[in-house]
Structure formats: C-alpha cells, structure tokens
Amino acid sequence: MAEALEVTVGGRQVRVSNPNKVYFPERGYTKLDVVEYYRAVADGALRALRDRPTTLQRFPDGVTGEAFFQKRAPKNIPDWIPTGRISFPSGRHADEFAPNEPAAVVWAANLGCLTFHPWPVRRDDTEHPDELRIDLDPQPGTDYADAVRAALELRELLEELGLRGWPKTSGGRGIHVFVPIVPEWTFPQVRRAAIAVGRELERRAPERVTTAWWKEERGERIFVDYNQMARDRTIASAYSVRPRPTATVSAPLTWEEVPDARPEDFDLATMPGRFAEVGDPHAEMAEHPCRLEAVLELAERDEREHGLGDLPYPPDHPKVAGEPTRVQPSRARKKK
Numbered sequence: 001m002a003e004a005l006e007v008t009v010g011g012r013q014v015r016v017s018n019p020n021k022v023y024f025p026e027r028g029y030t031k032l033d034v035v036e037y038y039r040a041v042a043d044g045a046l047r048a049l050r051d052r053p054t055t056l057q058r059f060p061d062g063v064t065g066e067a068f069f070q071k072r073a074p075k076n077i078p079d080w081i082p083t084g085r086i087s088f089p090s091g092r093h094a095d096e097f098a099p100n101e102p103a104a105v106v107w108a109a110n111l112g113c114l115t116f117h118p119w120p121v122r123r124d125d126t127e128h129p130d131e132l133r134i135d136l137d138p139q140p141g142t143d144y145a146d147a148v149r150a151a152l153e154l155r156e157l158l159e160e161l162g163l164r165g166w167p168k169t170s171g172g173r174g175i176h177v178f179v180p181i182v183p184e185w186t187f188p189q190v191r192r193a194a195i196a197v198g199r200e201l202e203r204r205a206p207e208r209v210t211t212a213w214w215k216e217e218r219g220e221r222i223f224v225d226y227n228q229m230a231r232d233r234t235i236a237s238a239y240s241v242r243p244r245p246t247a248t249v250s251a252p253l254t255w256e257e258v259p260d261a262r263p264e265d266f267d268l269a270t271m272p273g274r275f276a277e278v279g280d281p282h283a284e285m286a287e288h289p290c291r292l293e294a295v296l297e298l299a300e301r302d303e304r305e306h307g308l309g310d311l312p313y314p315p316d317h318p319k320v321a322g323e324p325t326r327v328q329p330s331r332a333r334k335k336k
Contacts, residue, residue, distance in 0.1 A: 055069050193299065214328055
C-alpha cells in the first residue's frame with residue numbers, strides 16, 4: 001500500500017490512508033478515487049447532509065469485503081466535526097456524525113464510508129423531521145422504468161396537495177422523492193403523511209403501486225415504502241456512492257430529467273463532470289419548505305371514510321397503539 005497522503009478540502013487538510021487500496025475491483029477504483037469523488041461533489045453532498053445525524057455505511061476493504069453501519073460517531077472523530085444526539089425507538093440514544101463543512105464528508109470517505117444515511121432531521125431539533133421522504137421501490141417483476149412512471153404520477157399528486165417534490169435516483173432500481181417540510185410535525189405524523197400519499201397513489205394506479213408491507217402481498221408493483229419515515233429509518237443521501245460493482249451514485253435530478261435519466265448514467269466517474277457543469281439540481285430545496293395540513297387531512301379522510309388506519313411498523317419498533325398485527329398474512333391464515 002502507498003503511504004498516506006493529505007488532500008485539501010475547504011481549507012482543511014484531510015489525511016488519506018492507503019490511497020491505492022482497491023474499493024471497486026470491477027472498475028478498478030481505489031480509495032483515493034472515492035475520496036477525490038467526494039471532494040469534487042462535496043458541496044452537493046454536504047447540502048444533503050448538513051447538520052443531519054448520519055449513519056455511515058462503511059466498506060473498509062471495498063465493496064467485496066465486509067461492511068457495517070456505524071450509527072455512533074467514530075471514536076476518532078475530529079473536534080471540528082459536530083455530532084447530533086438522536087433517540088432510537090428503544091429509548092436509547094447515540095451521538096451521530098453530523099457534518100457542517102465539506103472536509104467532514106471527505107474525512108468519512110477516508111474511513112471507507114461509501115454511503116451516507118442521514119436522518120430527516122437537523123441536530124438542533126431531532127424530534128421534528130424537515131423532510132418527507134418517499135421511497136419508490138421496484139418489486140420483483142418491475143424495474144426502474146416502472147419507478148419512473150410512478151414518480152411522475154407522484155409529482156402530480158404532490159402538486160395537488162401543495163407539496164413540491166425533489167427526485168433522485170437511488171443508485172439502484174428505485175427513485176427517491178424528497179419533500180422539504182416545515183419542522184412542526186413529529187415522526188408519527190410525518191409517517192402518517194407518507195402513508196396517505198402512498199395510499200392515494202395506490203388508489204390511482206392499483207395495478208402498479210402498492211403500500212402492502214408484507215412482500216407476499218405486493219405483487220409485481222412499485223412499493224411505496226412508508227416506513228422510511230419511521231424513526232431510525234434512513235435513505236441514502238444525494239451523491240452517495242452505492243456499494244454496487246459499477247459504483248453508481250444517488251443522483252439528484254430535475255423533474256424534466258426523470259423520464260430519460262437512467263441509474264447507470266451516474267457513477268463515480270461521471271458525476272463529478274455533471275456536477276461541475278450543472279451544479280446541484282437540489283441546491284434550493286431547503287428554501288422551499290412545505291406544510292402538511294392537506295396531506296394529513298387526506299389521512300383523516302382515509303380513516304374516517306374508508307376505515308384505513310395505521311400500517312405495520314418495522315419489526316424492531318415498539319408496538320404502537322392502533323397498529324395492525326405484525327403477523328405475516330399467510331401465517332395468520334394457517335393459525336386459524
């Protein structure tokens with residue numbers, strides 16, 4: 001391995017150890033390539049991460065080695081990188097990496113962090129999300145093109161509800177749409193809004209979209225993963241490198257780009273050039289916070305007129321009053 005070197009980011013020197021270690025064997029990309037990638041897109045990456053408690057998905061030996069999610073800030077975190085204290089569903093808490101300058105992103109990349117998973121809150125108020133995140137997840141038998149169709153229909157629905165969505169590729173087959181919101185609502189309320197949006201989208205395209213939590217009920221449809229708004233659930237941030245052989249990245253898009261863009265268009269090699277040319281398409285996202293009254297009214301109508309209440313939480317969450325059973329439907333039928 002080559003000796004460590006230093007790179008300059010925003011006036012800070014960041015040490016890079018083992019710069020020639022291969023992280024993506026199929027493409028030949030090294031740790032230094034990852035570091036240089038994040039240095040090139042640092043302003044965009046920081047925009048998505050700034051002051052957000054963030055879980056680091058680390059691959060210290062590259063994508064073919066063992067990986068782990070680091071929720072608590074590393075013990076060697078520099079004193080110039082702030083942390084944010086978050087509370088888990090269990091009631092325990094942790095101080096997480098919460099960057100506020102570009103050098104922090106590059107520092108984490110040197111630890112083998114490829115993908116950043118920020119909470120939808122800022123470290124000065126970790127109880128009130130400032131983003132409604134909608135994850136359009138293709139199920140077996142569907143693909144990215146199906147997610148695109150659902151995203152375009154979602155855009156229309158959001159506009160009807162007075163919400164403005166900002167789309168990005170997941171870096172895989174899905175599409176994420178983030179809606180900046182005023183941080184006045186709790187996690188359960190924002191999750192309820194995500195459920196209401198998903199259900200309305202499902203009503204409009206029942207053969208193509210589903211909110212079914214159990215995989216056996218989803219069929220060949222796009223799953224609106226409403227539980228991404230549950231506490232301690234996160235989505236890969238914009239510009240995050242994904243642990244795929246081809247080193248694709250999660251790419252912020254304009255709505256005009258959505259119909260023709262493809263996940264494979266954006267990777268470790270191509271995104272720096274795009275960023276230099278067009279900048280960050282989501283640069284102004286935080287300047288347009290939306291309110292949730294209309295979508296929460298939709299949730300109330302669903303419950304009042306259709307008897308549609310809560311949906312199951314992830315299995316590691318404490319049981320919530322009014323939540324349906326977490327027993328898989330096929331198993332429930334067998335018990336009868």
